[in-house]
Amino acid sequence: MKSLVADLRYYKNGGDNVKAGKALFYYGKVMDLQGNDTLAMQAYLNALAKLEKTEEYKLQGLAYEYIGILNADRKLHKDALDNYQSSVYCFQKAADTLGVIYAYRDIARIYYVEQQYDSVYNYINRALSLCEEKKGCIDFERVTPSLLQVKGIAKRNEGDLENAIILLKTAVETEQDRHSMHHCSMSLGNIYLNQNKLDEAKRYFTLALKSERPRTLAGAYHYLYLLEKRQKKYAMALYFKEKSDSLLSVDLDAKQASQILTLQRKYEKGKLLLEKQQVEHEKKIQFYFGMVIVLFIILLCLVLYFLLRKRYKEMFRKNMQVIKENECMIKRYVYELDVLKQKAGETAETNREKVGKLNQKILLLESENKKIRENVCVNGVYLLDQLKKEKLIVKNMTKQEKEQLLEYMDLIYGNLISRLKKDFKLTSGNLILIALLKVGFTTTELMFTFDCEMNSIFTKKRRLRESLNLDTTRM
Template sequence: MKKILLVWICFIYGLFFSCTQEIASDIFDRVERYMEICPDSALLLLNRIQHPEKLSGKQRADYALLLTQARDKNYLDSLQSDSLIELAVDFYRNSNDRIRAGKALFYYGKVAALQKDEEVAMQSFLGAQEKLEHTNEYRLKALIQEYVGYLNEDRNMYDMALENYRRSVDYYQKVGDSLGIAYIYRNLAWIYERKNNNDSVTWYVTEAISLLRGDSTSPVFPSLMQLCGVIESNQKNYLEAANYYLIAIKHERIGDLSAYYKLSLGDTYMTLEQLDKAEECFNSILLSKDTFALSTTYNCLYRLEKLNARYEKALYYKEVSDSLLQIAQKEDLRGKILKLQQKYETEKLQLEKKLLRQEMLIQLLGGVALFIILAWSSIFFYRKMKMRYKNAYEKCMQDYSRKNKEIINANEQLIGQYICQIEELKQKKIEAADSFKEQIEKLEQEMQFLIDKNREIRENSYADGISVLRQLKGGLLIVENMTSAEKMQLFGYIDSLFGSFVTRLCEEYALKEANLLLAIFIKLGFSLEELVIVFDSEPEAVRKRKQRLKSKIGLDSKTNLDVFLAIYPRKMSC
């Protein structure tokens, strides 16, 4: 009863698990359809999976990849930890699904970039690019080139960054993504601004704005307005620059970015000597959580107070700016040290896992080798013992058959002598009937006793021969599979049945085993079909065998082999 209950529990659990898997697969299909057009709906669908920890294998990797992608597209702060996306990276790294492998590596690179691990980020982006090389995922290829360009730009490798951004534009053009192209044009404009190439800056900004087609709600619009302000400032058009900065501040939805627009605006007001507006602008930044923005703001206030000849306050702002800058530098240094520590711990853990894996592999190989040795030894010992018992059995059977044959031959000689004596006595019966009658009866009794004894010996000795003959007759055994013991049992039985039929053929015609077996089957009346089965050959081959046997015996073409063997004479010697 307990076993039945356990089986039912396992069945119900398996059914529930399979249903969970099917539900998850259906949700994943819908999430992939909604990811680009409605990322918020995709995230809601993923949150409907109640027990994601029960997923395994490919579904677990798909869940990790889709959840990371959905959080990123919904601008959630979800890429600070790499534990989730690592599941997808580990699963798809060596799989045949190059697209999912490329996506997983791309998001792993974004995580590494946010953690300031530029080396790992670059390796991940390049790995993703390699996985997607021969695919049509142009949008993802464009993002990869864009983020590689960010890394090269941060390292002041502007020419390489320009090349990455141009490749990204090519990919975006293949999918017709004008917004993506606008972002890349903005990045190109910033690089050319650092290189003091104002004509290129103006061209790229103008092209990017035209791609927006008047959509001021686009996320890239404020940064383009900031660039317009920079262009006007470089041309000494400070009022126009201030208007562009105000537009950028008005349309920016991310507070930390507004702080940098306000810095540009405040600096422009200082240039226009509108110090009150500049001070108001700088004070509005003091609520920002960006340490570098605050440090720059306090430095601007320091310059502003110097212009107002308030040196004591200017000195205070200078000290605050320097302290914030030191804090930011220490935080950056602390982050780098922490990253090195984490890298060391990771490498140490990987080394320990590698050593443990090697130790387990050595133990496994040792166990396999020991098992193979034991198995080989057991097989060898078994075969050796089997061969020994087989040889002993065959020797015993041969000795047993030889002894029985000797007894039968001796008895047959006595029978022959008794027959001769009976014949002689019968000839003298008329003359000495009465005197020899008692002697004849005694001899007949002795003869009958020996005949019965021989029959008993034959029945006991060749029971196995009858079994072999039945198997041959029934098609259960063929000549090729007969053992030596089985052949001897059959020969002995035929000898006993037909008066040393086999022995006489051997003595008179020196026949081998194959010819003897054929002669026995013909003697027993086997048909051609039965001979074909017994010898496991074709009818033509059986006919050739019979012709060779006829030639061995020395019969002419007119003599029928079957008839000859059927009436093969018993030779008696008196």
């Protein structure tokens, strides 16, 4: 079974439709034998789809025939008849006379169920005519008894018992399949029973007792029960009745056990599938839950980052504003000091008192500016460290960060940046380049910091020297 499934998967996805069709057909037969009609039907239909544009007419005929059998079992007689007619067409295309005969027999059986006896005789006679043409061939001789049986039963139902007996006797005598022969003998025995020819009936019923199939044996014992009952031999009739019921019970128990086993397997398979789906569902839930947590953490970090960045910018802006205001106040106080020193007519004591107060105010403002610059210095050191460690590049720096870095450099190098801004027309990029060169950044570090090639760094340096009115030949 495993090898068949493997072959099916291999050929199904391959380019050979004939091999794929054969694999699907045989898979359908296996499913049919296992009692899985749905999978069998699907496999046969898929096989026909694969074989549709091929010349494998015999295999197509067999597929149609088996589909017809499944539909007949479902009491879908019209569909079964269409399937058998398609089967005849395919067998005729394949020049398979034996296949045509079996298809004719199947069609006759459908018409028998529909009680259209003229059509039964028509197709059985066609089949017998083909068998006559192939007389002497064992395969055709083997199918003849089953044709005679169908015709004989139809004759019986129409009341032509004489011809029915002749046909069924011939079928029993020539039938090579023991199972079919036992069924045929019971049909013949039933005719004799109805004619009250009890000895003949008993002979054919007893013949069926040689069957090994419980259901056939149950049928034979049932007919013997009816026969003994008609003869008023009630003890034997009761015995045969019990035997028949017992065999039917065993057969029913076997069927029920098989059905229970099938249901149990389906349940276990469904349970395993459900457990697998549940595990996969739980894994998906865990995965999505983890993703949500990760995304939440990332989002939280981004929010905190932007909030801190905003807060930092605001603090920096306020600090710069305070420094500027303090510097303005210092300049004003210095101006007032100069005015006091130049004023005449006031007492020296009064002047000294005012000068002292102004100096005190100036010292307080300078002290406040120093503290703010120390904080700026800390941030400047951090920015410089980030640039040095290649964790920050100039183009990603905000305007405030650039100002903070330059403020720090101005602080530690004696107002270098302020003097350069005053004496030369330098861009922010030039000032940052000066600051980084001042603290010893190498060309390689500058390449990363400015996110550019080495030639661009040399160009920046040359332009800076030109702006500073320095010799450009010394690089």
